[in-house]
Amino acid sequence: MPYELYYWDGLQGRGEFVRLALEEAQAPYVDIARGADAPGQGESALIAVLNSKTEPYVPFAPPFLKDGDLIVSQTANILLYRGPKVGLSPENDLRYAVHGLQLTIADLVTEVHDTHHPIASGQYYEEQKAPAKARAADFLAHRMPKFLRYFERTLAQNPQGDRHLVGATLTYADLSMFQVIEGLHYAFPRASARFASHYPRLAALRKAVAARPNIAAYLASERRLPFNETGIFRHYPELDAPAH
The missing domain is CATH 1.20.1050.10 (Glutathione S-transferase Yfyf (Class Pi); Chain A, domain 2)
Structure with a gap:
């Protein structure tokens, strides 16, 4: 069963840190919010989880990852969970x-x-x-x-x-x-x-x-969205260092 990654569509954001790990490990996953035409996908599916009145331990915000019935939230926490399973973190201390x-x-x-x-x-x-x-x-x-x-x-x-x-x-x-x-x-x-x-x-x-x-293939694919001015890293020339 593929992992389900929940993050807003249209930007890299904090979800990109999780995507890079999944892509490097070649772990099968579905980017839920980007599947607008598929049943149970799209941003409405993401919002439904956040607004759930029955799901225990509802995430505060994306990104979060579903592995079967388990929901893991917070970028660093997701990577801590996933890392040892795919050889991207040591199994020792x-x-x-x-x-x-x-x-x-x-x-x-x-x-x-x-x-x-x-x-x-x-x-x-x-x-x-x-x-x-x-x-x-x-x-x-x-x-x-x-x-x-x-x-x-x-x-x-x-x-x-x-x-x-x-x-x-x-x-x-x-x-x-x-x-x-x-x-x-x-x-x-x-x-x-x-x-x-x-x-x-x-x-x-x-x-x-x-x-x-695996990273080079991902960077060259349509799955890698470009940086833009709705994400974390935004290019506003007036905020950059002065030109020399």
């Missing part, structure tokens, strides 16, 4: 190191989101442009480098070598790090212009993940 990195990635993703919605998620970006510009400037000057230096150091200090964040083989944290780097390049191309020289290990990780056969 190092799985908690992977999970910790994924939670740190989630913190970074939240800060990226807040660059364009610093006041309220329920308001349009156009309603908070001035505070967004101030928030983005601080993020690019301080927060983004702090996070990226940490992940670069994590690669450098991995006892098994600097090709992966944890251990000697690919984990879902590597896939998620790839997604973050791709998103930062999309949202802040000027601020990311010298990324490879500042963070050579992260740049190498990005290149290696993109070259993996």
Whole structure:
């Protein structure tokens, strides 16, 4: 039985971190909200789960994954559940190191989101442009480098070598790090212009993940939606670093 992935249609969002893991593992799954013409699919099916009055442990928001009768919510929690089953996380205690990195990635993703919605998620970006510009400037000057230096150091200090964040083989944290780097390049191309020289290990990780056969096939497919201005990583030129 294929997994059922529930996330909003039309954007990558936080669901993309789960998709990358499923695609790399070649795990069969159905992207429920994208199947608008199929019975039991479409965004109405997603909303029905969120509004259920009988389903125990209803998720607060997508993404969530259905594995038979089990519903697993929250991106990092889904990956913690799925990782060991498909060889994307160690089965020993190092799985908690992977999970910790994924939670740190989630913190970074939240800060990226807040660059364009610093006041309220329920308001349009156009309603908070001035505070967004101030928030983005601080993020690019301080927060983004702090996070990226940490992940670069994590690669450098991995006892098994600097090709992966944890251990000697690919984990879902590597896939998620790839997604973050791709998103930062999309949202802040000027601020990311010298990324490879500042963070050579992260740049190498990005290149290696993109070259993996299953990931490369996914990136070239219609299943990989492009970044856009409804997702987490949004390109507003006025929020990027100044042009040099």
